[in-house]
Every structure is written in C-alpha cells, then in structure tokens.
Amino acid sequence: MAKKISSLILVLAVLLALAACGGAKNEKVRVVVLGFDGANWPTIDPLIAAGKLPFLKKLKEQSAWADFRTDKPTKSSVVWTSIATGKTMVKHGILDFAYMKENNIQVPYSNAEKREPSLWQMLDRFQLRSVVVNWFVTHPPDLFNGVMVSDRFRQIMIKKPEFANQYVDTVQPKMDFYRLKQVIRRDYGRTIERIGMPDFPARFEKTHPGQDFRRHFTLQNSRTFVMQDALVEDVTDLLFQKESADLYMTYFRLPDITQHFVLRLLPDEFIAAMFPQGDVWDMSAEKQQQVIGRISQELEPVYRYMDRLLEKYLSDPKFKDAYFFIMSDHGFSLYSGGYNHYDLPDDMPAPPGILLVKGPKVKPGKTDACIYDIAPSILYLFGLPLDRTMDGKPLSDIFKLGRKVKYTTYVLDKDRKGIARKDSDQETLEELKALGYIN
Ligand SMILES: [Zn+2]
Numbered sequence: 001m002a003k004k005i006s007s008l009i010l011v012l013a014v015l016l017a018l019a020a021c022g023g024a025k026n027e028k029v030r031v032v033v034l035g036f037d038g039a040n041w042p043t044i045d046p047l048i049a050a051g052k053l054p055f056l057k058k059l060k061e062q063s064a065w066a067d068f069r070t071d072k073p074t075k076s077s078v079v080w081t082s083i084a085t086g087k088t089m090v091k092h093g094i095l096d097f098a099y100m101k102e103n104n105i106q107v108p109y110s111n112a113e114k115r116e117p118s119l120w121q122m123l124d125r126f127q128l129r130s131v132v133v134n135w136f137v138t139h140p141p142d143l144f145n146g147v148m149v150s151d152r153f154r155q156i157m158i159k160k161p162e163f164a165n166q167y168v169d170t171v172q173p174k175m176d177f178y179r180l181k182q183v184i185r186r187d188y189g190r191t192i193e194r195i196g197m198p199d200f201p202a203r204f205e206k207t208h209p210g211q212d213f214r215r216h217f218t219l220q221n222s223r224t225f226v227m228q229d230a231l232v233e234d235v236t237d238l239l240f241q242k243e244s245a246d247l248y249m250t251y252f253r254l255p256d257i258t259q260h261f262v263l264r265l266l267p268d269e270f271i272a273a274m275f276p277q278g279d280v281w282d283m284s285a286e287k288q289q290q291v292i293g294r295i296s297q298e299l300e301p302v303y304r305y306m307d308r309l310l311e312k313y314l315s316d317p318k319f320k321d322a323y324f325f326i327m328s329d330h331g332f333s334l335y336s337g338g339y340n341h342y343d344l345p346d347d348m349p350a351p352p353g354i355l356l357v358k359g360p361k362v363k364p365g366k367t368d369a370c371i372y373d374i375a376p377s378i379l380y381l382f383g384l385p386l387d388r389t390m391d392g393k394p395l396s397d398i399f400k401l402g403r404k405v406k407y408t409t410y411v412l413d414k415d416r417k418g419i420a421r422k423d424s425d426q427e428t429l430e431e432l433k434a435l436g437y438i439n
Contacts, residue, residue: 029382030322032240032313033249033374035083035135036306037076038256038341039354040331041067043296047303055311056303059326064362064398068355069370070330073099074341076256079329079371080136084118084249086375086390092116094137117412119375120144123247125410126384131243133250134232141172143416146245148172149180149235154228156184183234188223191230195305197254199223200261207267219261229254233309240313246382252309256341258302259332262295263339270294281336281345288334295339314358323359323381325374361400369395380405 048057070079071088073096081094089095090107093115100107114137120130121144130146132138139152153170164181171177185191192199200222201213214220229252236250263271274283274291283291314324330341331351341351355369357377372392379386380394381401385408396403 028321029246030319031247031325031378031381032319032322033247033325033327033378034310034313035080035249035251036255036326036328036354037080037251037253038259038330038332039303039306039328040351041354042292042331043259043299044303044354046293046296047300052300053303053307055307055314059310059314059356059358062364063324063326063356063358064364064367064395065357066355066367066369068327068353069368070350070353071371072350074330074350075099076253076329077136080251081114081118082371082391083327083329083374084120084135085114085116086372086387086392087116088372088391091389091391114417115412117410118142119247119249119378120146120148121412121416122375122379122384122387122410123382124416126382128246128382128384129244130247130249131239131245132247133236133239135249135251139170141170143172146247147176147239147243149176149239151251153177153180153235154231156181157186157227157231158224161186180235180238183238184231185234186227188227191227195226195230195233196308197226197301197305200226200258200265203265204261207265213264216261216264218257219264222257222261225254225257229305237312240316241318247378252306254302255299255306255328258299259295259339259341262298265298266294275337283334291334291339321360323362324357325378326354326356326358327374328353329371357395357398359399363398363400367395367398 044053044056047053048060051057071082073089075096077094078089078096081092082088085092090105093107093113095107099105118135120132121142123130124144124146127145130144130148132146133149134151134154136151138148139150141148141150148171150170150172153167156164156167156170159166161184164184168174168177171180191197200219204213204216204219205211218225232250232252240248240250274287310326313319330353332339332341333344333348333351335344335348344351353371359381370392372390373395374392376386376390376392376394377396380396380403381399383403385406386394387410388407389409394403394405396405
C-alpha cells in the first residue's frame with residue numbers, strides 16, 4: 001500500500017512538473033513596447049545615413065520594420081489608444097470631437113471614456129502581469145495585475161516638491177508612488193546635459209535675436225516637456241529593472257513635441273524661401289527633401305536620445321529573449337506653409353509613423369503593418385486568444401512561430417477601471433491647448 005501511494009505521488013509530481021512548463025508551451029514570452037510619439041523615417045533615415053544613430057541603424061537591419069500605417073484623426077490620444085486596444089476610435093471611445101463633427105460621424109455616446117480593454121487588461125484576465133509607464137489616456141490608472149504609472153504622473157514636474165503627494169493617485173498600486181517619487185530630479189541644466197538635449201528657447205533666440213520664444217506655446221513649454229521625458233526615463237529604468245512582468249510598456253513624446261516647433265528654430269530667410277507667402281501646395285519634391293533634411297538636422301539631439309534609450313533597453317540582459325515593439329503613432333507632413341500631423345489638407349493622407357519588431361523569432365526586413373495590428377500581434381505572441389472585433393490582425397508573417405489562432409471576446413471590467421476626475425480632465429485640456437491640439 002505504501003509503495004502504491006509513493007508511486008502515485010511520483011506520478012503526480014511528474015504531472016505537476018509537466019503542467020508547469022507545458023502550460024506555457026515551454027517558452028516564457030516577454031514583450032517590451034517602446035513608444036516614441038511622432039517619430040518618422042523621413043527625418044530619421046538621413047541621420048542613420050550620416051552615421052548619427054548607430055544603434056538604430058543596426059536595429060533596423062535586424063528587425064522587421066514598416067512605414068507604420070496610421071489613421072485619421074492622427075491625434076495622439078486616439079492613436080495610442082488604438083495601438084493598445086487594436087480598435088478604432090469609434091469603438092474604443094477616446095474620441096476627437098472636432099473630427100467627428102467635420103466628418104459627420106455619429107456615435108451613441110457623449111463621453112470620451114475608454115470602453116474597450118487595453119492590452120494590460122486583456123493580459124490580466126490570464127493572470128499575466130504588465131508594467132505600463134506614461135501611456136496616453138491612462139489617468140486615472142486602471143486596476144490590474146501589475147503597475148501603472150499614468151500619463152498624469154509626469155505633471156509632478158510642474159508642481160513644487162511640497163505638493164508632490166497630491167499625485168499619489170496617478171500611480172497604481174498607490175504604494176509605488178512613494179518609491180517613484182524618489183527618482184525625481186529637478187535640475188534642468190543637469191538634465192539637458194545628461195540626456196544631450198539643447199535648450200530649445202536658447203536655440204530659437206540664436207536664430208531670432210530679440211524675439212520672444214514665449215509667443216509659441218510648445219516652445220514656451222519645451223523645458224517642461226524635456227524634464228518630463230527625462231522623468232519618464234528614470235521611472236521606466238526603475239520599474240523595468242525591479243519589476244518582473246510579462247508585458248512592459250513605456251512612452252516618450254519629445255519627437256512629437258520638437259516637431260511641433262521645429263520650423264520656429266529655422267532662420268526666417270530659409271522659411272521665407274521654402275514657404276513663399278500665400279503659397280499653395282506646389283513645393284517640388286526636391287525642395288521638400290531640402291526642408292525635411294533641414295528638419296532632420298534640427299531633430300538630431302532628439303533622435304540621438306531615442307537611439308540611446310533603445311540601446312539601453314534592448315541591450316539589457318534581462319530582456320535578452322524579449323520581443324520588442326518600437327513604434328510611433330504618426331509621422332509629420334509638409335503642407336502649404338507648415339509641418340504638422342494634424343489639420344492637414346483633406347486630400348493629404350495620415351502621415352505614417354515607424355514600427356520596428358525585434359525578437360528571437362522575428363524575420364528581419366520590411367513589412368506592412370498598421371496601428372490596429374499591434375494588440376493582436378502581442379496576444380498572438382503570448383498564445384492568447386484574439387478578439388474578433390479588433391480592426392487589425394496579428395503580424396504572423398514576421399514571426400517564425402506556428403501559433404494556432406483562437407478567439408474570445410474581451411470586455412472591459414468597469415469595476416477595475418479608473419474613475420475619471422474633473423480637475424485632471426481640465427489639466428489635460430490645458431496641456432492639449434498648449435500643444436495646439438485644441439483651439
Ligand atoms: Zn502623436
């Protein structure tokens with residue numbers, strides 16, 4: 001009898017051991033998503049060619065990459081939510097009201113509240129753990145297995161240190177706020193030196209002596225934006241190192257911010273020559289290249305910073321076998337008199353962003369992908385079911401993997417979703433106004 005029991009225990013032990021590794025299909029998948037708002041190939045490629053972005057050059061050769069197709073309205077809040085949900089604006093509910101009005105889009109909702117689960121909420125259903133830093137439209141932070149530093153946390157940079165604790169509800173779990181507070185560095189001079197950024201107002205004054213940089217909203221706030229991205233880097237470093245998770249996501253926005261004021265940094269004579277007064281859209285291809293080339297030069301410190309961030313996270317031994325998704329939400333377009341990704345002429349398509357996918361079983365080379373493909377691709381990598389109502393498909397062609405595709409319906413658990421607060425909406429509104437998104 002004793003022998004029978006012990007052999008039964010042995011069988012059970014073997015079964016348990018099999019279940020422990022077999023359940024995960026013998027592989028531990030880890031995914032890192034790095035977002036860089038507004039980054040685009042037309043301004044990156046000249047810098048790669050000039051040898052200024054050594055890591056990105058190598059990375060592009062070793063990755064599956066794409067001119068990342070995006071969708072109108074190319075507003076960051078809308079697109080980053082589409083990337084995280086795999087769904088269009090009308091489905092996920094983070095709406096651009098001006099665009100809807102212009103295009104006569106009717107939705108049976110009046111509030112701009114997210115209605116669909118994001119990746120971290122889909123993973124949560126399968127007990128997978130996520131770390132999410134600074135993703136667009138994440139305040140108030142959601143409740144899920146993991147850590148969320150909402151995109152409101154960075155506002156701590158514009159508050160006096162004695163008011164910092166007012167930001168405790170920008171992080172979930174709240175306790176994590178106190179350790180993140182420790183990484184805040186407030187010295188602007190040392191920060192720009194550390195991250196290799198120029199003082200943009202000083203740059204403006206050099207080309208425009210006697211003019212006030214405060215007349216331009218994004219330029220006026222550029223020091224804050226620089227400090228905020230440096231803070232995001234520090235927070236990301238801490239959490240990526242200390243937290244054990246399945247999915248890591250973080251987001252930087254300097255490439256977008258700087259492109260919103262980059263024309264201001266160029267000499268008036270150059271602008272006058274390239275965009276003659278009352279110009280209609282007839283800029284020759286040659287002239288366009290000249291302007292893009294000039295813009296690219298001006299963006300060098302920003303992309304060099306991106307290059308170093310990529311090198312840091314992709315070289316981290318912790319992420320040796322991880323899958324990396326590096327992307328932006330849109331690019332920028334030259335149009336009559338300007339350079340933007342929004343308020344473009346109707347016939348101008350949404351300017352594509354960048355996408356790079358790197359990992360142990362990724363086939364390098366150019367591919368085709370759109371913003372709705374990211375969420376299904378990440379679910380696919382984890383071997384989780386996809387959602388039929390998603391607007392994209394997994395990029396299965398770029399992976400040397402034989403995954404069976406299953407489906408389910410993911411629903412947003414309203415009890416575990418952050419509850420909106422009026423004052424923070426107001427602050428977000430002010431910020432968007434400063435960026436020229438809202439008039
Ligand atoms: Zn954007």
